[in-house]
Amino acid sequence: MPSQAASNSGATQLNTDYLIVGTGAVGMAFADVLVAETDADIVMVDRFAKPGGHWNAAYPFVTLHQPSQFYGVYSRELSKGAIDQVGLNKGLHDLATGPEVSAYFDAVMRHTLLPSNRVRYFPMCNYTGDGNFEHKLSGDQFSVEASTLVDCTYLNTAVPSMHTPNFEVADGVRFMPLNDLPRLTEAPAGYTVIGGGKTGIDAILWLLEQRVNPDSITWVVSRDAWLLNRATTQPGLEFFEDTFGSQADQMEAIANAESPEDMFDRLEACNFLKRVYPEIRPTMFHAATVSDLEIVELQRIKNVVRLGRVQSIEPTQMILDDGVVAADANQLYIDCSASALPELDLKPIFTERVITPQTVRSFQPAFSASVIAHIEATRDTLEEKNRLCDPVPLPSAGVGYAQMALKSMMNQFNWGQDPEMREWLLGNRLDGFSATAAMVSTEDEGKRAILKRLRDNAFPAVTKLSEFVEAAK
Numbered sequence: 281m282p283s284q285a286a287s288n289s290g291a292t293q294l295n296t297d298y299l300i301v302g303t304g305a306v307g308m309a310f311a312d313v314l315v316a317e318t319d320a321d322i323v324m325v326d327r328f329a330k331p332g333g334h335w336n337a338a339y340p341f342v343t344l345h346q347p348s349q350f351y352g353v354y355s356r357e358l359s360k361g362a363i364d365q366v367g368l369n370k371g372l373h374d375l376a377t378g379p380e381v382s383a384y385f386d387a388v389m390r391h392t393l394l395p396s397n398r399v400r401y402f403p404m405c406n407y408t409g410d411g412n413f414e415h416k417l418s419g420d421q422f423s424v425e426a427s428t429l430v431d432c433t434y435l436n437t438a439v440p441s442m443h444t445p446n447f448e449v450a451d452g453v454r455f456m457p458l459n460d461l462p463r464l465t466e467a468p469a470g471y472t473v474i475g476g477g478k479t480g481i482d483a484i485l486w487l488l489e490q491r492v493n494p495d496s497i498t499w500v501v502s503r504d505a506w507l508l509n510r511a512t513t514q515p516g517l518e519f520f521e522d523t524f525g526s527q528a529d530q531m532e533a534i535a536n537a538e539s540p541e542d543m544f545d546r547l548e549a550c551n552f553l554k555r556v557y558p559e560i561r562p563t564m565f566h567a568a569t570v571s572d573l574e575i576v577e578l579q580r581i582k583n584v585v586r587l588g589r590v591q592s593i594e595p596t597q598m599i600l601d602d603g604v605v606a607a608d609a610n611q612l613y614i615d616c617s618a619s620a621l622p623e624l625d626l627k628p629i630f631t632e633r634v635i636t637p638q639t640v641r642s643f644q645p646a647f648s649a650s651v652i653a654h655i656e657a658t659r660d661t662l663e664e665k666n667r668l669c670d671p672v673p674l675p676s677a678g679v680g681y682a683q684m685a686l687k688s689m690m691n692q693f694n695w696g697q698d699p700e701m702r703e704w705l706l707g708n709r710l711d712g713f714s715a716t717a718a719m720v721s722t723e724d725e726g727k728r729a730i731l732k733r734l735r736d737n738a739f740p741a742v743t744k745l746s747e748f749v750e751a752a753k
C-alpha cells in the first residue's frame with residue numbers, strides 16, 4: 281500500500297494522527313488500544329457498511345473457531361462466559377456466532393470508539409492509496425494528511441462469498457458458496473464440498489446437522505489438514521490441566537523431536553494436533569480448530585476425493601489435477617476453496633510513518649493488533665518497537681511450523697523480560713494465558729508442576745526450533 285501523503289484537489293481534506301485502513305478485527309483491536317492509551321486523533325476507512333471486516337460476508341452458520349474470550353478488542357468482553365451444554369462444542373467455552381461477532385464490533389464502534397470523539401469512521405469507502413479514499417455511494421473524494429498510516433488490510437483474509445474460484449465452472453452447473461446453503465429449497469442429487477479447510481469442515485458439519493445422508497456428500501480435499509485440538513486452547517483455571525498441560529506437552533514434544541516431521545508426530549501423539557482420517561497423513565496446516573465430537577462427525581464422510589485441485593466443473597463431471605469424477609447433472613457443488621490465510625511476505629511492522637499489523641503471537645490476530653497498538657503507544661524508537669513486535673509467519677506445515685513457533689516464543693520471551701509489558705499482558709483479556717498462569721496459588725502443587733514442566737522445556741524447544749529453521753535455510 282502506498283504512503284499516506286495526500287494531495288487530491290477537489291477532495292475533502294482531513295488531518296489526523298492515524299489513518300487506519302480496514303475496520304476488521306485487526307483495525308478495531310488496534311484502534312481500541314490507541315484510544316484508551318493515547319490522545320491521538322484517528323480516521324478509520326473501510327469498504328464495508330459495518331465494522332468487523334470479513335464477518336460482514338460470512339456464511340449464516342459461521343462461528344469463531346477459538347473461544348470468544350480470546351477474540352475482539354481489549355476493552356470489551358465478547359464471551360458469554362458459558363460452557364456449551366449441547367452441540368459439537370459441548371463441554372468447551374462458547375464460540376460466538378457470526379451475527380454475534382458483527383454486533384460486537386458494531387457496539388465497539390458505536391459505544392467505545394466514536395464516543396471518544398477522537399475517531400472519525402468512514403464506512404462504504406474504497407481506499408485508493410496515497411491517503412485518498414472515495415465514498416462508494418456518493419463518489420465523494422477524501423484526502424487524508426496523516427502522521428501514520430495503519431494498513432490493516434495486509435493479512436487479506438479471503439472468504440468464499442467474496443473470492444473468485446481458481447477453476448472453471450460451466451454454465452448450468454449448480455455451484456454456490458456455502459453462504460447460500462440455507463437458502464436451498466430443493467434437494468440436489470448429492471453435495472460436493474470443495475475445500476479441506478475450516479470452511480469445508482463447517483459446510484460438512486452443517487449438512488450433517490441438517491440430517492443430510494453422509495453418503496450423499498463428496499468431500500474434495502486437495503491436501504489433508506492438521507487441525508488444532510480446541511480442548512487444548514480453553515481459558516481459565518478450570519481448564520488449566522488441558523491448556524497448560526498441553527503447552528507443557530508441546531514444549532516437550534518439540535524439544536525431543538528429531539525432525540520437523542517427527543515434531544508433527546509428537547504433537548499429534550500428545551493430542552495437540554488432530555487429523556480427520558487416521559490413515560492419511562496431513563500435509564497442510566492452517567490452524568483450524570476442532571473438537572473430538574466434530575472429528576467423529578467428519579469421519580462419517582466416506583466419499584473423499586484426493587485427486588489434487590479442481591480444474592473445472594462440467595455438467596456431468598468434475599476435472600481435477602489427477603483424475604475425473606463423474607456426477608449427476610443435478611449435483612450441487614459448494615465452494616469452500618477460499619484460503620483465509622493467503623501466502624504473504626512478512627515485513628517490518630513499524631516503519632517511518634507506516635504500521636503494518638501482522639500476527640506477533642501465532643493464531644492470534646486480534647491479540648496481536650492490541651499488542652502492536654500498545655507498543656506504538658508506549659515506545660519511542662522504531663528499533664525498540666520492532667524488537668518487541670517481530671512478525672510471526674502464518675501457520676503452515678513442515679518447517680513453517682517451526683518458524684512460526686520460534687518467532688512466537690521469542691516475542692513472548694522478550695515481553696516477559698519487560699516489566700511494563702508483563703504487567704500490561706496480565707490485564708489484556710485477549711491474552712487468555714498470562715492472567716491464568718498468575719492465578720495459580722503457591723499451594724497448588726499439581727498446577728505448579730505443570731508450569732515448571734512448561735518452563736523447563738521451553739528453552740530446549742527454542743533450541744530445537746532454531747536448529748530446524750537453520751537447517752532449512
Ligand SMILES: Cc1cc2nc3c(=O)[nH]c(=O)nc-3n(C[C@H](O)[C@H](O)[C@H](O)COP(=O)(O)OP(=O)(O)OC[C@H]3O[C@@H](n4cnc5c(N)ncnc54)[C@H](O)[C@@H]3O)c2cc1C
Pocket residue numbers: 301302303304305306307325326327328332333334335342343344345346347351405406407408432433435436437438439478620643644645646
Ligand atoms: C470463518 C473464519 C473464522 C475465524 N475464526 C477465528 C477465531 O476464532 N479466532 C481468531 O483469532 N481468528 C479467526 N479467524 C481469522 C481471521 O483472520 C481473523 O479473525 C480476523 O477477523 C481477520 O481480521 P482482519 O482485520 O485482518 O481482516 P478482515 O476482516 O478481512 O478486515 C480487513 C478489512 O479491510 C478492508 N479493506 C481492504 N482493502 C480496503 C480498501 N482498499 N479500502 C477500504 N477497505 C479495505 C476490508 O473491507 C475489511 O473490512 C477466522 C477467519 C475466518 C474466515
